[in-house]
Every structure is written in C-alpha cells, then in structure tokens.
Amino acid sequence: MSDIVVSFRNVGKSFEGMKNPALDGVTGEIRTGVITGLAGPDGAGKTTLLRIIAGLLAADAGEVETLGVDPVKDVATVRSDIGYMPQKFGLYEDLTVIENLNLHADLRNVVGAERDETFERLLQFTDLKRFTTRFAGKLSGGMKQKLGLACALLGKPKLLLLDEPGVGVDPISRKELWKMVEDLVNQGIAVVWSTAYLDEAEMCGTTLVLNEGKLLFDGTPAAMTAPLKGRSFHLKNLNTRKRPLLAKALARDEVSDGTIQGHNLRLILTDHAQPFPPEEIGAGESARWVEVAPRFEDAFIDRLGGGPDGQSILARHLREIPHDGNTVIQAVDLTKKFGDFTATDHVTFDVHRGEIYGLLGPNGAGKSTTFKMMCGLLVPTSGQAVVVGLDLRKSAGKARQRLGYMAQKFSLYAGITVRQNLEFFSGIYGLHGKSQMQKCSEMEEIFHLGPFRNARTDSLSLGYKQRLALACSVMHEPDILFLDEPTSGVDPVTRREFWTHINGLVERGVTVMVTTHFMDEAEYCDRIGLIYRGQLIANGTPDELKEMVATDEMPDPTMEDAFIELVTGKDR
Amino acid sequence: MKSISLRRLKALCWKETLQIFRDPSSNLIAFVLPVIMLLIFGYGINLDSSRLRIGVLNEDSGKDAHAFVSAMRHSAWLDVRSFQSRELMEKSLVDSQIRGFVIIPQDFTKRLENASDTAPVQLVADGSEPNIAQFVNSTVSGVWQSWQLERADDHGTKLQRDIVLEPRYWFNPSAESRNFLIPGSITVIMTVIGALLTSLVVAREWERGTMEALLASPVTRAELLLSKVIPYYVLGMVSLLLCVGVAHWGLRVPFRGGILALSMVGSFFLFSVLGIGLAISTATRNQFNAAQAALNAAFLPAMMLSGFIYEISSMPPFLRGVTHLIPARYFVSSMQTIFQAGSLWSVLLPDILMLMASSALFIGLTAKLTRRRME
Numbered sequence: 043m044s045d046i047v048v049s050f051r052n053v054g055k056s057f058e059g060m061k062n063p064a065l066d067g068v069t070g071e072i073r074t075g076v077i078t079g080l081a082g083p084d085g086a087g088k089t090t091l092l093r094i095i096a097g098l099l100a101a102d103a104g105e106v107e108t109l110g111v112d113p114v115k116d117v118a119t120v121r122s123d124i125g126y127m128p129q130k131f132g133l134y135e136d137l138t139v140i141e142n143l144n145l146h147a148d149l150r151n152v153v154g155a156e157r158d159e160t161f162e163r164l165l166q167f168t169d170l171k172r173f174t175t176r177f178a179g180k181l182s183g184g185m186k187q188k189l190g191l192a193c194a195l196l197g198k199p200k201l202l203l204l205d206e207p208g209v210g211v212d213p214i215s216r217k218e219l220w221k222m223v224e225d226l227v228n229q230g231i232a233v234v235w236s237t238a239y240l241d242e243a244e245m246c247g248t249t250l251v252l253n254e255g256k257l258l259f260d261g262t263p264a265a266m267t268a269p270l271k272g273r274s275f276h277l278k279n280l281n282t283r284k285r286p287l288l289a290k291a292l293a294r295d296e297v298s299d300g301t302i303q304g305h306n307l308r309l310i311l312t313d314h315a316q317p318f319p320p321e322e323i324g325a326g327e328s329a330r331w332v333e334v335a336p337r338f339e340d341a342f343i344d345r346l347g348g349g350p351d352g353q354s355i356l357a358r359h360l361r362e363i364p365h366d367g368n369t370v371i372q373a374v375d376l377t378k379k380f381g382d383f384t385a386t387d388h389v390t391f392d393v394h395r396g397e398i399y400g401l402l403g404p405n406g407a408g409k410s411t412t413f414k415m416m417c418g419l420l421v422p423t424s425g426q427a428v429v430v431g432l433d434l435r436k437s438a439g440k441a442r443q444r445l446g447y448m449a450q451k452f453s454l455y456a457g458i459t460v461r462q463n464l465e466f467f468s469g470i471y472g473l474h475g476k477s478q479m480q481k482c483s484e485m486e487e488i489f490h491l492g493p494f495r496n497a498r499t500d501s502l503s504l505g506y507k508q509r510l511a512l513a514c515s516v517m518h519e520p521d522i523l524f525l526d527e528p529t530s531g532v533d534p535v536t537r538r539e540f541w542t543h544i545n546g547l548v549e550r551g552v553t554v555m556v557t558t559h560f561m562d563e564a565e566y567c568d569r570i571g572l573i574y575r576g577q578l579i580a581n582g583t584p585d586e587l588k589e590m591v592a593t594d595e596m597p598d599p600t601m602e603d604a605f606i607e608l609v610t611g612k613d614r
Numbered sequence: 615m616k617s618i619s620l621r622r623l624k625a626l627c628w629k630e631t632l633q634i635f636r637d638p639s640s641n642l643i644a645f646v647l648p649v650i651m652l653l654i655f656g657y658g659i660n661l662d663s664s665r666l667r668i669g670v671l672n673e674d675s676g677k678d679a680h681a682f683v684s685a686m687r688h689s690a691w692l693d694v695r696s697f698q699s700r701e702l703m704e705k706s707l708v709d710s711q712i713r714g715f716v717i718i719p720q721d722f723t724k725r726l727e728n729a730s731d732t733a734p735v736q737l738v739a740d741g742s743e744p745n746i747a748q749f750v751n752s753t754v755s756g757v758w759q760s761w762q763l764e765r766a767d768d769h770g771t772k773l774q775r776d777i778v779l780e781p782r783y784w785f786n787p788s789a790e791s792r793n794f795l796i797p798g799s800i801t802v803i804m805t806v807i808g809a810l811l812t813s814l815v816v817a818r819e820w821e822r823g824t825m826e827a828l829l830a831s832p833v834t835r836a837e838l839l840l841s842k843v844i845p846y847y848v849l850g851m852v853s854l855l856l857c858v859g860v861a862h863w864g865l866r867v868p869f870r871g872g873i874l875a876l877s878m879v880g881s882f883f884l885f886s887v888l889g890i891g892l893a894i895s896t897a898t899r900n901q902f903n904a905a906q907a908a909l910n911a912a913f914l915p916a917m918m919l920s921g922f923i924y925e926i927s928s929m930p931p932f933l934r935g936v937t938h939l940i941p942a943r944y945f946v947s948s949m950q951t952i953f954q955a956g957s958l959w960s961v962l963l964p965d966i967l968m969l970m971a972s973s974a975l976f977i978g979l980t981a982k983l984t985r986r987r988m989e
Binding site for chain 1: 619621622624625626628629632633636637822823824826827828829830831832833986987988989
C-alpha cells in the first residue's frame with residue numbers, strides 16, 4: 043500500500059549568477075511506505091528540489107504537486123503538513139533542547155495535553171530525555187540530528203523532508219537515525235532522505251539520483267546496481283604492492299573502474315568484458331578473481347561513463363623520494379587539553395615513509411585535534427609530535443617547509459584567480475622565478491585547471507576547488523602530505539581521481555596522513571588509527587581492523603561494521 | 615495565511631528574548647555600551663586639561679594692559695603667545711595652533727581709568743571644539759576676575775564697576791558641550807541597537823539555517839516581522855530610558871521635557887532604525903555584509919550627518935540636503951529640544967512627522983523584502 047504524496051514533472055530552476063541550471067527537467071514522485079533517497083554529490087540540485095517540494099522555492103518551469111496542492115500557492119496546507127529538517131538541522135544553538143521543542147510546538151499549534159504526550163513520545167524516541175536542559179549548541183552531531191528530527195516531527199507531518207541528515211554525524215548515530223526514520227515510514231509518513239553518501243542511498247527503498255541538476259536514475263537501489271551484476275570483482279591474494287597494480291588494472295580496456303579495498307582490488311569491468319588472467323598485470327600466481335555484489339557508488343560512476351584511468355600525471359612531475367623505510371611521522375604520548383576537556387589523550391603511533399595513514403573516528407572524538415598537532419597547527423599540552431625528525435614544538439617552521447597541508451574547509455583565496463592562488467602558494471613556499479612559473483603551469487595542466495586559470499576561485503565548482511587546493515599543497519614537493527577530509531562533498535568521480543593522485547604520490551615516496559568520513563576511503567589506507575574519546579582505540583591495517591570484529595554471525599565485516607563495533611565495544 | 619497567531623508570535627518573541635539575554639554581545643551593546651559612551655562623552659570635557667595655547671594681541675601700551683598680559687602668563691593653565699597682528703593670530707586659530715585669543719584694545723588703560731566707562735577685552739575661542747572653547751572661556755575669565763581684584767587691592771579702592779568681558783564663540787554659537795553631546799550620543803546608541811544588532815540577528819538566522827526551518831513552518835510573514843521588531847523595540851526603549859537616566863541623574867544634564875514626548879520621539883526613531891537594520895539583513899542574509907551595510911547606512915550617518923558632531927547649518931548645501939533623508943537628524947534635534955527646552959510640541963511635531971514617515975518607509979521596505987519563500 044503506497045500513496046503518491048509528491049509528484050513533479052519537468053522541474054527546472056536556475057539561480058542568478060550560475061552558469062548551469064540547478065535543476066533541469068527533473069521528473070519523479072515520492073510515495074509513502076518507503077524511504078526515498080535523494081542522492082547525488084554536492085551541487086547536484088538535491089537541496090533545491092527539496093525546497094521546491096516544500097514550497098520554499100518556486101520552480102521556474104514544470105509542475106509540482108505536494109500533498110495534493112501547489113506548494114507555492116497553497117502555502118498553508120503545505121506548511122502545516124510537512125516536517126522539514128534543513129542542513130545543519132536548523133536548531134537554535136543558544137536555546138536548550140526543551141526550548142527548541144517548545145518553540146516548534148507553539149509554531150505548529152501543538153498545545154495542552156497533546157504537547158505533553160508528544161514531547162514524552164519524541165523524547166523517548168530520540169533518547170534526549172536526559173538532555174532537555176542542555177543547550178542545542180552543546181549537543182554532539184548525532185544528538186543535534188535527533189533533536190532536529192524531533193522538531194520536524196512536531197505536528198504530525200504527513201511528509202518528512204530531511205536535507206542531508208547524515209552530514210557531520212558518525213556512522214553509529216547515522217544508523218540510529220536510520221532506524222528511527224524506518225519506524226516513521228511504517229507509521230505511514232512519507233520520507234525523503236537526501237544524501238551525498240551513496241552508501242546511504244543504497245539502503246533506501248527507492249532512490250532519485252541527481253547529477254549536475256539532471257535526473258540520472260529513478261528506481262530501487264537494486265535496479266540501479268543491476269547493470270553491474272557479473273561485472274563487479276575482487277582481485278584477491280595479491281603478492282605485490284597493490285597501488286601500482288591498481289594503476290595497471292585501470293589502464294586496461296576491460297576495467298571501467300577500480301578501488302583498493304583492504305588487501306584486495308575492487309574492479310568493475312566494462313559491459314561484456316571477461317576477467318583477464320591476473321598475471322597479465324603482474325598480480326602473481328596466487329591471485330584470483332571473486333565476484334562480489336555491486337555497490338551503488340560503482341553504479342553511479344558506471345552511469346557517468348566509468349572512473350579515471352589510474353595514471354597520476356601529478357606523480358610523474360614530482361621528484362622520487364627514496365623508500366628508506368624510515369619513520370617520518372611520530373606521535374609520542376601526544377596529549378591536548380582544552381581547559382579540563384582532554385581532546386587528545388596520550389596518543390602514540392608512527393608512520394613510515396611511503397605509507398598512507400588514516401585517522402578515523404566519530405565527530406568530536408579528537409581526530410582533528412590530533413591531526414592539527416601533527417602538522418604543527420596546535421601545540422600539544424604534553425607529549426611529542428615529530429615529523430621528518432623535527433620536533434614540531436621546536437622547529438615548526440623548518441618542518442612546515444617539508445610538509446604539505448590541505449585543510450578541511452576551503453582555504454584558498456576566493457576573490458583572486460586560480461593562477462594567482464597557485465602563484466601565491468608556490469611563492470610562500472619559496473618558489474620563484476622561472477621554476478615557479480613552470481610549476482604553476484604544470485599544475486594547471488595536471489589538474490585540468492587551464493580553462494579556468496583567469497577565473498575567480500570562488501566561481502569554481504567544489505570538485506575543481508578541491509583539485510586546486512591539492513595542487514597548492516603539493517607544489518613545493520613536500521615529503522609528507524596532510525589531508526584533512528580532502529574529499530568531503532566531492533562527487534565520486536573526482537574522488538577517484540583524487541585517490542589516483544594520492545596513490546601516485548605515495549608510489550613516488552610521499553607519506554600521506556589523511557582523515558576521512560568515507561569508510562570506503564579508509565580502505566585505501568595502509569594503516570588506520572581509530573580515535574575515540576581522545577584515545578587511540580585501534581591501530582592496524584584495514585583488514586586487521588575488520589578481523590578484530592569478525593564473529594560467526596558476521597564473518598566478513600565491512601569497514602563500517604568494524605568502525606561501529608570497535609567504537610561501541612569501547613562503550614560497553 | 616495573512617492572519618497573526620498570538621501563540622506563534624509569543625513563542626517567536628520569547629525565543630528572541632532568550633537569545634538576546636544569552637548573547638553576550640547583545641547585552642554589551644544594549645546595556646554596557648550606553649553607559650560607557652555616556653561617560654566618555656559626558657566626562658570627555660575633563661580629558662583635555664593640559665595648558666591651553668592662546669594668543670594675545672596687546673594694542674595698548676599702558677601699564678594695566680601689560681599687567682593683565684603678565685597675569686595671564688603666570689596662569690598655570692595658559693600658554694600665552696604674543697602676536698603683532700590680528701591676521702596672523704586669526705590664521706593661527708584657524709590652523710589650530712592656538713585655541714583662542716585675547717585682544718586688548720588701544721583704549722584699554724584709558725577706559726579702565728575712566729570711572730564712567732567699561733573696559734572691553736575681546737576673547738575669541740575656537741568653537742569647533744566646544745569643550746576646549748568652554749575651557750578657554752572660563753580660564754581667561756578667571757584670570758581676568760582675579761587680576762581685577764588684585765588691581766583694586768593695589769589701588770586701595772574697592773571694586774566699583776563691572777568690567778565686562780565679552781566672550782564670543784566662533785564657528786559654533788552654542789557650545790554647551792554636554793548638553794548637546796548627550797542627546798547626540800543617545801542617538802548613536804539607539805542606532806547601534808536598532809540597526810546594527812537587528813541586522814546581525816536576521817542574517818544570523820539565515821546563516822545558521824534556522825530561517826529555513828522557520829519558513830518551512832506555518833509562520834506567517836507578519837509574525838516573522840513582528841517577532842523581530844517587538845523584542846528589539848523593547849530593548850531599545852529600555853536602553854533609551856537607561857541613557858536618559860544616566861545622563862540626568864548621573865551626569866547632571868538638565869532634562870526639561872516629559873516622558874511622553876521622549877517615548878514618542880524614541881519610538882518612531884527606533885522603528886526607523888529597526889526598519890533599516892531589518893531591511894539590510896533581509897537583503898544581505900550574511901552577518902558580515904549586514905554589519906558593513908548597517909555601519910555605512912545607519913551608524914556613520916548618525917555620527918556625521920545628524921548634527922551630532924558636525925553642525926548641519928555649516929555643511930555644504932548638498933550635504934545639508936542629504937541630512938534630510940537621515941532619521942537620526944530629526945531624533946538629534948528633538949532630543950536636544952526635549953533635554954534643553956522641554957516638550958515643546960510645536961517644535962517637536964515636524965520632527966515627529968518625519969520620523970513617522972521614515973518608520974513607515976523602512977518597515978514597509980522590510981515587509982516588501984521579507985518573503986515567505988527563500989528567494
């Protein structure tokens with residue numbers, strides 16, 4: 043039993059100052075009974091579509107019907123029957139949990155006994171009862187998300203629109219919210235869950251996949267991945283280094299897309315292609331093919347015509363750093379206190395040359411603090427951070443010349459051109475004259491920035507901004523590269539390209555330390571440090587971490603399973 | 615959905631009030647800043663107590679004239695420079711090299727001797743800095759008085775007649791500094807609360823995404839607008855009363871008007887600046903831009919073009935025309951009237967009408983800019 047609650051046909055929407063339309067002829071419908079996933083990378087048009095459905099924006103073209111009415115003309119109906127949770131949850135951070143709830147209850151005319159009953163139920167449901175007098179700004183990402191949901195659920199909406207509820211929330215909280223939303227669907231509420239994480243879309247009952255304002259796909263996740271059946275493989279038991287192997291595999295015509303997954307390669311073959319003998323790419327005699335279930339993200343990339351070819355032109359332009367096996371990054375009893383709060387608590391690890399080391403952990407667990415101490419942006423309260431043999435407390439300036447840093451937030455100058463940014467950042471690292479100009483031109487070529495060289499940096503799309511940021515951080519050919527969530531919000535194709543470069547750099551001897559929210563990206567790392575409540579609770583290769591949590595019921599856990607088990611196991 | 619639900623409005627106003635009291639910067643602007651500004655402007659007169667440079671042109675060669683000049687030279691508060699010509703002295707005054715000057719006329723000694731005549735001394739002070747002008751006036755007068763007494767003692771006679779010192783201010787005829795600085799600074803404070811604070815709060819709602827959540831709820835446009843106007847109106851009025859209280863009881867500035875006139879003028883001025891602040895933040899949706907715009911559109915005009923710092927009548931005609939568009943101008947002049955002259959309705963009425971018109975204009979503009987949608 044499912045009813046159509048929203049339908050839209052040929053919806054178009056453009057914004058002033060933007061070259062391409064935000065939405066271009068999008069058609070679809072939203073039903074009760076399932077969670078509708080609205081998936082796509084940043085800038086695909088997800089938020090615009092949600093706002094049009096909620097009547098917060100008027101479409102330029104096409105027809106929209108929400109709950110049987112025109113959402114722009116019949117505002118009253120739409121407003122009282124829709125629950126809407128904007129990005130960042132739309133909470134007043136300087137109000138307490140209960141004050142936020144009271145406000146929304148008053149706005150939606152939920153009063154008297156009905157209010158008491160609703161609050162009781164929602165607080166129970168969201169497990170926020172203990173925190174009613176806490177300021178919303180002091181809640182963790184997961185709790186904010188639940189409070190946002192509770193506010194959106196006041197007044198018993200028939201349609202619930204959630205705009206990227208999974209952003210800034212760790213996998214555990216995400217899983218909890220998912221269960222809550224499934225409950226709501228069973229109560230007959232239609233739910234739209236927008237997401238840039240394609241693994242979230244995979245769990246939805248049905249999906250609308252957007253890319254650059256156009257509808258790429260409409261249907262169940264199974265239908266989305268169906269074309270990849272018989273084309274998704276793991277290449278196992280590799281006896282050689284996996285990164286050059288991946289580059290070789292991607293160079294073959296049969297392979298449309300590939301990633302590293304722990305010790306294995308995950309390869310997607312082109313339509314009708316047969317697995318080739320592994321020794322042709324030098325994978326060793328024991329290597330063998332195993333067919334695996336296709337993933338949503340692979341299907342997304344497949345629909346866009348496959349991933350990049352695996353050759354990093356960037357790596358070819360950089361000097362070779364000899365693989366001496368030395369320890370180049372070292373944290374010894376690293377501790378950072380902010381007042382009486384210990385953000386990082388006696389963390390110890392080391393990273394060898396040519397390794398990719400990933401820092402993982404829930405939001406607020408202390409991974410950013412740890413990360414910032416390792417690249418000299420924060421001074422540790424106690425303990426030592428040593429990079430290329432230099433103590434960051436004593437010779438931070440000298441060490442910084444040897445490391446490249448790409449910040450989590452866009453940290454280039456928005457008001458100047460691409461070329462000017464390249465020249466500025468190469469300049470502050472001491473490049474000058476002919477070699478500087480040559481380097482800047484090389485970067486433009488490698489990252490396909492040529493057409494935009496004289497464009498203002500803030501006019502670039504997110505993917506190109508990230509490319510430029512990476513270019514700026516590697517121009518001085520650092521020994522060590524620090525990447526703080528380099529790919530958050532970036533579309534999957536650009537992410538692949540990014541990792542091709544990172545893999546290429548590592549093959550040239552660069553050491554990489556990275557933080558990420560994407561579990562599949564964690565798989566690219568040689569070793570992972572899992573940080574929780576300021577402590578390093580696990581440290582090892584992706585496969586080792588997975589093995590730590592393998593049980594009889596769950597013989598082959600994913601990275602996300604491992605993450606959740608290790609973190610919740612610590613709580614038990 | 616044109617109606618207003620009292621429950622929703624109350625809930626929104628309550629939320630706004632909680633936010634005001636929890637935000638340290640709001641408290642600072644609304645309660646601490648007024649007191650600090652008033653104290654600075656009120657006691658600013660005492661800040662400049664170094665020796666005052668004045669010029670002297672002695673046209674009389676008589677004994678008494680020399681005696682008076684040396685009396686001035688011996689004053690601890692004056693730094694006297696002698697000039698040979700009037701032109702040079704006036705030029706020095708215009709160049710701010712001296713703060714004022716004294717001219718002793720040719721017939722000074724003669725008229726002083728003549729029992730039936732008065733002996734005039736001309737004192738000119740630089741009125742563009744009223745505090746200092748006041749200081750020049752009182753110091754020279756003081757020297758004059760004591761010199762006269764001394765002279766009378768020397769002559770063994772009693773002081774028989776008034777010797778009149780005729781002070782005259784240049785550039786600024788009324789230099790009662792506190793009395794016009796205080797109403798002016800109240801204007802600036804009201805502008806900061808009305809325009810700057812409100813422009814920040816609406817922009818903040820856009821930035822944090824809370825506006826999106828509000829727009830998706832059954833809130834109407836009128837409720838949204840009123841929920842921003844009412845709390846900040848109350849805050850502004852409380853702050854206004856606080857200012858007037860501190861000025862009157864704390865700084866002893868005479869307050870001759872009534873509370874009715876004060877609240878009428880205050881209300882309409884507040885509505886105008888609230889309108890400006892809300893219109894700005896509704897249009898910019900960004901705290902940084904809103905603050906910049908509010909600074910330029912409201913704060914600086916209130917400082918420079920309201921008659922607070924620079925006398926409007928001495929502005930070039932073009933700027934004088936521009937001041938008519940600035941609500942602060944009407945508020946400054948009405949506040950000066952209320953403080954110094956009282957509730958003179960015939961004087962206040964034109965200003966009140968102009969303030970009503972600007973309130974209607976800016977609130978109307980905000981209403982027009984406020985959308986039920988996000989565009």
